[in-house]
Amino acid sequence: MSTLSAHELMFGYGPRQVLDRVSCALDPGWTAIVGPNGAGKSTLLRLLAGLLRPQQGTARLDGEAVLALAARERARRIAWLAQQGEATGELDARETVQLGRLAHHGLFAAPTAVDDAAVDAAMQATECSAWQYRRLGELSGGERQRVLLARVLATEARVLLLDEPTTHLDPPHQVAVARLMRRLASTHTVVSVLHDLPLALLADRVLILRDGRMCWQGRSDDPSTHAALVDAFDGAIRIEQFGGRAQVVPDVSGPA
Amino acid sequence: MTRRAWLACLCAALATGAAAQAEVVVRDDRGVEQRFDTPPRRIVSLLPSATESVCALGACARLVGVDRYSNHPAGVLSLPRLGGLDDAQVERIVALGPDLVLAAKSARVSDRLEALGLRLVMLESDSHADVRRSLQLLAKVLGVPQEAERVWARIQRQIDDAAARVPAELRGSRVYFEVSSSPHAAGASSFIGETLARLGLVNIAPSAMGPFPKLNPEFVVRSRPEIVIASQRELQSMAGRPGWQALLDATLRRCAFPTEHYDLLVRPGPRMGEAALALADCLVHPRAP
Amino acid sequence: MNGDRAPAASLPFEGRTDRSRRARLLVVLAAAAAALTICGLVVGSQGWSWSAWVSDLAGDQAGLIVGQIRLPRTLGAMLVGGLLGLGGAIAQGLLRNPLADPYLLGSAAGAALAVVVVLAAASSGADWVGSTTAAWLGQLGLVMAAFVGALGGVLLTLALARGAQHTLRLLLAGVVVGVLMGALGDLVTTVAPDALRGKQAFVLGSTGFLGWGSVGLMAFGLAVALPVAVRYARCLDALTLGEDSAASLGLDLPRVRLLLVALLALATGLAVSQAGLVAFVGLVAPHLVKRYAPAPHGYTLVASAATGAVLLLAADVLARGLVAPQELPVGVLTAVLGGGYLLWLLNRRALG
Numbered sequence: 001m002s003t004l005s006a007h008e009l010m011f012g013y014g015p016r017q018v019l020d021r022v023s024c025a026l027d028p029g030w031t032a033i034v035g036p037n038g039a040g041k042s043t044l045l046r047l048l049a050g051l052l053r054p055q056q057g058t059a060r061l062d063g064e065a066v067l068a069l070a071a072r073e074r075a076r077r078i079a080w081l082a083q084q085g086e087a088t089g090e091l092d093a094r095e096t097v098q099l100g101r102l103a104h105h106g107l108f109a110a111p112t113a114v115d116d117a118a119v120d121a122a123m124q125a126t127e128c129s130a131w132q133y134r135r136l137g138e139l140s141g142g143e144r145q146r147v148l149l150a151r152v153l154a155t156e157a158r159v160l161l162l163d164e165p166t167t168h169l170d171p172p173h174q175v176a177v178a179r180l181m182r183r184l185a186s187t188h189t190v191v192s193v194l195h196d197l198p199l200a201l202l203a204d205r206v207l208i209l210r211d212g213r214m215c216w217q218g219r220s221d222d223p224s225t226h227a228a229l230v231d232a233f234d235g236a237i238r239i240e241q242f243g244g245r246a247q248v249v250p251d252v253s254g255p256a
Numbered sequence: 257m258t259r260r261a262w263l264a265c266l267c268a269a270l271a272t273g274a275a276a277q278a279e280v281v282v283r284d285d286r287g288v289e290q291r292f293d294t295p296p297r298r299i300v301s302l303l304p305s306a307t308e309s310v311c312a313l314g315a316c317a318r319l320v321g322v323d324r325y326s327n328h329p330a331g332v333l334s335l336p337r338l339g340g341l342d343d344a345q346v347e348r349i350v351a352l353g354p355d356l357v358l359a360a361k362s363a364r365v366s367d368r369l370e371a372l373g374l375r376l377v378m379l380e381s382d383s384h385a386d387v388r389r390s391l392q393l394l395a396k397v398l399g400v401p402q403e404a405e406r407v408w409a410r411i412q413r414q415i416d417d418a419a420a421r422v423p424a425e426l427r428g429s430r431v432y433f434e435v436s437s438s439p440h441a442a443g444a445s446s447f448i449g450e451t452l453a454r455l456g457l458v459n460i461a462p463s464a465m466g467p468f469p470k471l472n473p474e475f476v477v478r479s480r481p482e483i484v485i486a487s488q489r490e491l492q493s494m495a496g497r498p499g500w501q502a503l504l505d506a507t508l509r510r511c512a513f514p515t516e517h518y519d520l521l522v523r524p525g526p527r528m529g530e531a532a533l534a535l536a537d538c539l540v541h542p543r544a545p
Numbered sequence: 546m547n548g549d550r551a552p553a554a555s556l557p558f559e560g561r562t563d564r565s566r567r568a569r570l571l572v573v574l575a576a577a578a579a580a581l582t583i584c585g586l587v588v589g590s591q592g593w594s595w596s597a598w599v600s601d602l603a604g605d606q607a608g609l610i611v612g613q614i615r616l617p618r619t620l621g622a623m624l625v626g627g628l629l630g631l632g633g634a635i636a637q638g639l640l641r642n643p644l645a646d647p648y649l650l651g652s653a654a655g656a657a658l659a660v661v662v663v664l665a666a667a668s669s670g671a672d673w674v675g676s677t678t679a680a681w682l683g684q685l686g687l688v689m690a691a692f693v694g695a696l697g698g699v700l701l702t703l704a705l706a707r708g709a710q711h712t713l714r715l716l717l718a719g720v721v722v723g724v725l726m727g728a729l730g731d732l733v734t735t736v737a738p739d740a741l742r743g744k745q746a747f748v749l750g751s752t753g754f755l756g757w758g759s760v761g762l763m764a765f766g767l768a769v770a771l772p773v774a775v776r777y778a779r780c781l782d783a784l785t786l787g788e789d790s791a792a793s794l795g796l797d798l799p800r801v802r803l804l805l806v807a808l809l810a811l812a813t814g815l816a817v818s819q820a821g822l823v824a825f826v827g828l829v830a831p832h833l834v835k836r837y838a839p840a841p842h843g844y845t846l847v848a849s850a851a852t853g854a855v856l857l858l859a860a861d862v863l864a865r866g867l868v869a870p871q872e873l874p875v876g877v878l879t880a881v882l883g884g885g886y887l888l889w890l891l892n893r894r895a896l897g
Contacts, residue, residue: 046789051792071795076795079793080789080790080793082786082787082790087785087786087787087790088641090835090839090840090841091785095841099782100794102796103795107776107780133564340738343735436742436743437743438746438751470872471590471870472590472865472869472871474589474614474865475589477610478606478610489667497756498754498756499609502609515739
């Protein structure tokens with residue numbers, strides 16, 4: 001299992017500094033990255049995936065710089081899921097998932113039985129085998145997301161970077177995705193940017209970003225983490241114990 | 257003289273004076289009537305054939321501005337050039353203060369000029385009859401009505417001369433006159449076609465096809481024209497067209513006109529007679545370059 | 546893209562994607578191509594006349610008319626359509642835009658400018674060009690000029706976009722180059738108005754003079770461009786996921802994009818230099834394929850080429866046959882055929 005880490009990452013466009021000296025260690029298991037809008041969460045994920053070049057600092061995978069890896073090797077070890085809405089829908093579900101195997105068989109070679117088995121396994125894990133021959137554009141949001149997740153799983157990468165995998169999904173689908181990430185956490189390093197704080201608390205660890213700086217990282221069941229969360233969101237939420245678990249509740253009391 | 261005689265003279269004088277100042281009313285090719293109290297003295301011509309007509313009728317000195325395509329007679333080259341029909345320099349035209357502007361029927365600039373108070377006469381010449389009518393109209397406006405017939409008579413004489421010069425063995429030959437490389441031909445119903453008919457040639461594109469039909473290249477090959485007339489550049493590239501080498505090899509005459517002379521052929525104006533003579537010259541000499 | 550709303554009925558037919566449609570489409574296209582080829586040989590300057598065809602074959606000009614004129618024109622129309630269909634499919638995949646056409650990256654504008662310059666240099670108003678330059682340009686000929694111009698236009702676009710790094714930049718650069726070169730072309734025609742007619746003929750497009758030389762050249766070009774494009778088709782598939790996602794799959798996107806742009810330039814330049822700027826084929830052919838048989842790009846590229854071929858040949862046959870012995874501009878018919886069918890499909894979608 002792999003450890004992803006960031007060392008003094010800095011990234012900005014022009015006068016705007018999106019990330020300011022962010023360092024963190026992302027150990028195996030499920031880490032949720034949360035924070036107010038514009039905190040730089042997606043940018044951090046992209047830097048960790050090697051999709052952006054930092055102005056300073058490095059992202060490392062098991063000690064090696066992510067950008068120093070060959071593109072195909074990096075693709076086999078780190079998988080990245082974009083926010084919903086980028087995929088256009090001409091391929092059918094199975095063909096989309098098969099794209100995840102590109103890092104293994106390359107642009108020119110034909111897929112082998114190994115590749116087909118990986119695709120089947122990925123589709124089973126995300127429970128989308130039933131509509132594998134339907135066009136991506138025909139599927140509903142939840143179904144499409146499962147297919148895209150299957151694509152990520154098909155790469156058989158040990159590090160999964162997921163950018164807002166549950167946004168725009170209704171509760172049943174959010175729960176299904178969360179359950180999947182929970183399952184994967186035992187064998188992979190899963191890092192997901194989440195806006196959904198209740199789901200974030202299901203993760204092993206929570207990393208809080210605010211204004212381009214990391215202001216907290218800790219276990220999700222740690223009360224200090226909860227306090228940091230309330231603080232990061234300026235008291236707009238409360239964290240309460242309910243049914244033996246910490247729950248996030250929007251706080252509508254207080255000055256308007 | 258008796259008082260009655262004086263009165264008669266006075267009436268006659270008045271009548272003549274009135275006749276001299278009589279209004280000239282013409283209807284131009286778009287059907288608009290124009291009235292001229294006096295013949296116009298400052299004329300802008302946006303149509304090369306109109307420029308040539310005005311000069312042929314002896315009123316060249318009255319031209320104050322021409323379009324960029326007018327290039328004959330040589331004197332007009334020194335006049336202000338006012339653009340084409342689509343990009344006429346409206347400001348300059350107005351600044352010249354013309355009392356008559358000659359333009360083609362399809363000119364976009366005409367509305368603008370008329371809105372600015374200029375007087376426009378529009379001409380369209382597609383056939384010999386049209387050319388004659390335009391000459392008559394212009395002559396009437398210019399106040400020299402008898403000149404039109406003189407110019408027309410000269411054109412007819414030149415065409416007859418040209419027809420007489422055409423070698424007997426070429427009479428009745430099939431002719432293909434290419435106007436553009438699409439290929440567009442000059443059909444029998446165009447003014448070029450009429451001239452060719454006067455020279456005794458048979459057009460491969462009959463009148464039913466209209467004046468300038470866009471032909472299927474296969475049709476030209478199939479028609480096996482004995483005489484091919486085109487601009488020099490087109491004729492050079494014709495051999496490269498599929499199947500046309502055979503066509504060209506089988507011709508009796510190939511007439512290639514460099515661009516300056518080509519203008520002469522495709523302009524429906526007072527030089528049609530010269531055009532006919534140029535065509536006849538080409539027919540007289542085998543394989544003109 | 547919210548939650549679990551009803552699936553978008555983006556195809557006129559509900560239900561599963563039928564992979565058998567892909568095979569079916571190719572069969573239909575092959576049959577159409579065969580039928581239209583026969584039409585192309587029969588329809589000539591005498592229109593749709595069977596008796597004329599028989600007498601043509603018996604006549605002494607048979608070899609010339611059918612062998613030298615109709616057959617190469619028919620094959621040539623298919624090849625031009627094929628090249629444009631391929632170019633359109635590459636453009637739409639590369640730019641991730643269903644409204645892209647192969648002319649978008651400056652190829653059309655560059656070709657038109659080159660044609661205008663050559664025509665102007667050869668015309669009488671060419672005082673601004675030295676006589677040696679004019680002679681050299683004349684030798685170049687319109688075909689070569691259009692090809693060089695098309696490639697030049699794309700090169701300029703790439704230079705402006707600083708390589709094929711970003712799709713949006715590439716697209717914008719293409720638009721800028723198109724506008725600039727168009728303006729330059731207009732300037733040249735103002736200075737040398739004799740070039741205007743030739744330019745208009747070029748812009749309208751024509752299949753009238755396609756001979757065996759053109760056929761050979763285009764066949765060679767298609768034989769090179771199509772297999773190479775198909776080989777790299779999976780990159781276009783990956784691009785449907787989004788640019789960053791495709792990069793995360795380990796693809797060397799800038800290099801592959803550059804190669805695809807080069808293929809696009811080659812295919813479009815060849816087609817445009819032989820037949821002028823035929824409108825609509827490159828836009829409509831891949832669109833039709835994707836609507837009827839959505840598939841990975843390996844299939845779409847081939848099917849788009851085939852659809853383009855059939856479309857242009859149909860337009861060419863109609864152009865010859867409808868007003869024989871006169872001809873309609875083929876670009877008008879491609880717009881009517883392709884655009885009409887697209888309108889019909891869109892209408893069905895609105896109702897379905």
